Amino acid sequence: MCRHLACLGPEEPLGRVLVEPPHSLLRQSWAPRRQRHGTVNADGFGVGWYTAEDPVPARYRRAGPIWADLSFADLARVVRSGAVLAAVRDATLAGADAEAAAAPFAAGRWLFSHNGAVAGWPESAAPLVSALPPVDLLSLQARTDSAFVWALVLHRLRCGDEPDQALGETVRRLADAAPASRLNLLLTDGTTIAATAWGDSLWYRTEPGRSTVVASEPYDDDPLWQEVPDRTVLTASRVGVLLAPLEDPAAVTPKEPCR
Numbered sequence: 361m362c363r364h365l366a367c368l369g370p371e372e373p374l375g376r377v378l379v380e381p382p383h384s385l386l387r388q389s390w391a392p393r394r395q396r397h398g399t400v401n402a403d404g405f406g407v408g409w410y411t412a413e414d415p416v417p418a419r420y421r422r423a424g425p426i427w428a429d430l431s432f433a434d435l436a437r438v439v440r441s442g443a444v445l446a447a448v449r450d451a452t453l454a455g456a457d458a459e460a461a462a463a464p465f466a467a468g469r470w471l472f473s474h475n476g477a478v479a480g481w482p483e484s485a486a487p488l489v490s491a492l493p494p495v496d497l498l499s500l501q502a503r504t505d506s507a508f509v510w511a512l513v514l515h516r517l518r519c520g521d522e523p524d525q526a527l528g529e530t531v532r533r534l535a536d537a538a539p540a541s542r543l544n545l546l547l548t549d550g551t552t553i554a555a556t557a558w559g560d561s562l563w564y565r566t567e568p569g570r571s572t573v574v575a576s577e578p579y580d581d582d583p584l585w586q587e588v589p590d591r592t593v594l595t596a597s598r599v600g601v602l603l604a605p606l607e608d609p610a611a612v613t614p615k616e617p618c619r
Contacts, residue, residue: 362398362401362447362448362449362450362463362473362474362475362476362576363385363388363389363392363395363401363447363448363475363575363576363577364385364445364446364447364448364463364473364475364544364546364575364576365377365378365385365444365445365446365447365546365573365574365575365576365579366444366445366446366471366473366546366548366553366555366573366574366575367443367444367445367571367572367573367574368442368443368548368550368551368552368553368571368572368573368596368597368598369442369567369570369571369572369573369598370442370570370571371412371440371441371442372440372441372442373436373437373438373439373440374407374409374435374436374439374440374441374444374446375433375436375437377444377573377579378407378436378444378446379433379436381579381580382579382580382581383577383578383579383580383581384579385426385446385447385448385575385579386426386427386448388401388448388576388577388579389401389402389405389425389426389427389448390402390425390427392576392577393577393578394561394576394577395560395561395576395577396560396561397450397476397477397542397560398450399450400450401425401448401449401450402424402425402448402450403423403449403450403451403461403462404421404422404423404424404448404449404451404458404459404461404462405421405422405425405426405429405432405446405447405448405449405462406419406420406421406422406446406447406449406459406462406463406464407419407420407421407432407435407436407444407445407446407447407464408420408444408445408446408464408466408471409439409441409443409444409445410441410442410443410444410550411441412442415469415549415550416468416469417443417445417464417466417469417471417550419464419466419471420432420435421459421460421462421463421464422459422462423458423459423461423462425448426448443548443550443551445463445464445471445472445473445546445548446464447462447463447464447473447475447546449461449462449463451504457502457503457504457507460501460502460507461501461502461504461506461507463506465501465506465507465510467514469549469550470514470517470547470548470549471547471548471549471550472510472513472514472545472546472547473506473545473546474505474506474509474510474543474544474545474546475542475544475545475546475560475576476541476542476543476544476558476559476560477505477541477542478505478508478509478534478538478541478543479538479539479540479541479542480538480540481505481508481538482505482508484537484538484541485505485508485534485537485538487537488508488512488533488534488537491512491515491533492511492512492515493515496511496514496515497511499511509530509534509543509545512530512533512534513526513527513530513545513547516529516530523547523549523552523554523595524554524593524594524595524604526547526554527545527547527554527555527556527593528556528593528606530543530545531543531545531556531558531593531606532606532607535558541558541559542558542559542560543556543558543559544556544557544558544559544560544561544562544576545558546574551597552595552596552597553572553574553594553595553596553597554593554594554595554596555574555588555593555594555596556592556593556594556606557588557589557590557591557592557594558590558591558606559590560576561576561577561587562574562575562576562587562588562592562594563575563576563577563578563585563586563587563588564585564586564588564594564596564601565578565582565584565585565586566584566596566600566601567584568599568600569598569599570598571598572596572597572598572599572600572601574594574596574601588603589603589605591605591606592604592605592606593605593606
């Protein structure tokens with residue numbers, strides 16, 4: 361279900377990371393190498409990027425496959441950035457949300473993506489509805505599991521959680537409510553990256569002091585790529601990467617929801 365990528369590094373054309381590598385995100389939309397669920401990611405795509413002049417990222421999202429969008433090909437050739445989050449989508453369920461359902465989701469300086477699925481959606485998520493203020497539910501960008509996951513993460517960020525805490529607590533709550541869920545989450549503010557590996561593949565590649573990439577799968581065969589163990593939360597910057605285990609939800613007392 362889906363492939364996504366976040367990159368921090370020197371400013372360069374978007375296509376340098378998203379299009380040119382031999383197993384780029386573009387190619388992963390029809391020929392992923394390590395995707396465990398689904399085969400083709402043609403139900404939408406999106407890219408968000410940051411510039412030095414503005415901390416709020418720009419986004420380009422569409423409902424169709426990335427390979428069919430000639431406007432994206434032009435954009436990827438000329439737009440430059442040193443901080444990017446992009447995703448190609450394989451929908452969990454059919455729906456009419458179009459590009460609103462395509463990652464990255466955004467709020468303020470944040471960009472977010474979910475690779476996976478909430479098992480039993482939407483019934484399984486009903487116990488978590490009370491964790492959100494009504495205005496957050498009414499503001500969902502799409503009627504999808506990923507949009508709901510993003511609402512849970514964003515609420516924790518607004519309550520003061522650090523990015524890794526917001527992702528970890530959200531994953532634990534969702535895994536407790538829907539144990540068969542796959543919850544690989546990816547979050548950036550253009551300076552740092554936070555991610556979780558929970559039920560699907562996650563990799564990273566870092567050149568300390570220069571660049572860091574976190575992705576569902578490697579976009580080339582560089583030996584610098586390292587796989588993230590399942591049930592792990594990752595935090596990264598241009599300096600390097602830190603990994604920490606994500607405890608089983610049954611062994612952890614959940615934090616009280618903030619209001």
